[in-house]
Amino acid sequence: ERAREILESGARRGSNRLGVEAMELLDAYGIPTPQGDVVSSPVEAEAVAEEIGDDVVMKIVSPDILHKSDIGGVEVAVPVEEVRDTYEDLVVRARNYQEDATILGVQVQEMVDLDNGVETILGMNRDPQFGPLLLFGLGGIFVEVLEDNTVSVAPVSETEAKGMLDDIDSAPLLRGARGRDPVDEATLVETIQRLSQLVTDFPAIVELDINPLVATPDGVQAVDLRLTLD
Numbered sequence: 298e299r300a301r302e303i304l305e306s307g308a309r310r311g312s313n314r315l316g317v318e319a320m321e322l323l324d325a326y327g328i329p330t331p332q333g334d335v336v337s338s339p340v341e342a343e344a345v346a347e348e349i350g351d352d353v354v355m356k357i358v359s360p361d362i363l364h365k366s367d368i369g370g371v372e373v374a375v376p377v378e379e380v381r382d383t384y385e386d387l388v389v390r391a392r393n394y395q396e397d398a399t400i401l402g403v404q405v406q407e408m409v410d411l412d413n414g415v416e417t418i419l420g421m422n423r424d425p426q427f428g429p430l431l432l433f434g435l436g437g438i439f440v441e442v443l444e445d446n447t448v449s450v451a452p453v454s455e456t457e458a459k460g461m462l463d464d465i466d467s468a469p470l471l472r473g474a475r476g477r478d479p480v481d482e483a484t485l486v487e488t489i490q491r492l493s494q495l496v497t498d499f500p501a502i503v504e505l506d507i508n509p510l511v512a513t514p515d516g517v518q519a520v521d522l523r524l525t526l527d
C-alpha cells in the first residue's frame with residue numbers, strides 16, 4: 298500500500314534516513330499532519346502557500362540535515378509574498394552548512410497554534426532484545442532539559458497507551474494545569490496506538506521520531522518527522 302511505497306522511495310534514493318518528505322506515512326496511519334507539501338522550486342512553494350491561504354512554515358528537506366532549525370533551516374510565520382525569497386534563503390543556508398548536501402526540496406506547511414498546544418515527542422527505537430520501544434514525553438525545547446519521558450514495548454493496548462500519558466511528570470500540563478484547556482487525550486492515546494501499529498507493520502524502521510507532536514484541545518498535529526531504515 299501507500300506506506301510501503303513511501304518507504305521504498307526512500308530506499309531507492311539510496312538513503313536510509315527519511316524526514317518530512319515521508320509525512321504521508323503518518324497520514325496513511327491516520328496520524329494527523331498539518332496541511333502542506335514538499336516542493337522543489339520557489340514558484341511551487343508560493344502555489345502551496347496560496348492554497349494554504351495564510352502565513353506558512355518553511356523547512357529545508359535534506360537527508361544530510363538532521364536538525365533543521367540548528368542550521369537556520371526552519372522559518373515560521375512566512376507571509377505568502379516572502380515565500381519565494383525564503384525558499385532561496387533556505388537552500389543557501391543548507392549549502393553553507395554542507396556544500397554537497399542532497400537537497401530534496403522545501404516543505405511548505407500550515408502554521409500550528411503552539412500557544413494553545415503542548416509540544417510532545419512520540420518516537421520509537423528498535424531494541425535488538427526487546428523489540429520496538431515506544432517513547433512518549435514532553436517535546437520541543439524542553440526535551441533535553443527536562444528529559445520527561447516514558448517507554449513502552451510496542452504493540453501497546455489502549456490501557457498501556459493511556460498509562461504512558463499518566464507516567465510522565467508533565468501529565469498535569471496535558472490535563473490543563475495553570476488555567477489551560479486540557480488537550481484532547483483520547484486522540485493522543487489513539488495516536489500512540491497508531492504509531493505502535495505502524496512500527497509493528499514495518500520492522501525495517503529501526504528508529505522514528507515525531508518531534509514535536511503538538512497536542513491541543515482539538516486534537517494532535519505531527520509537525521516534524523525523522524526516521525531511519527535498516
Ligand code: ADP
Nearest residue numbers: 354364365366371406407408409508509520521
Ligand atoms: P527540526 O526539529 O529539524 O529543527 P522542526 O520541524 O521540528 O525542525 O521545527 C523546529 C521547531 O519549529 C518546532 O519544534 C516548532 O517549535 C516550530 N515549528 C515547526 N513547524 C511548525 C508549524 N507547522 N507550526 C508552528 N511551529 C512550527
Ligand code: MG
Nearest residue numbers: 508509521522
Ligand atoms: Mg523537530
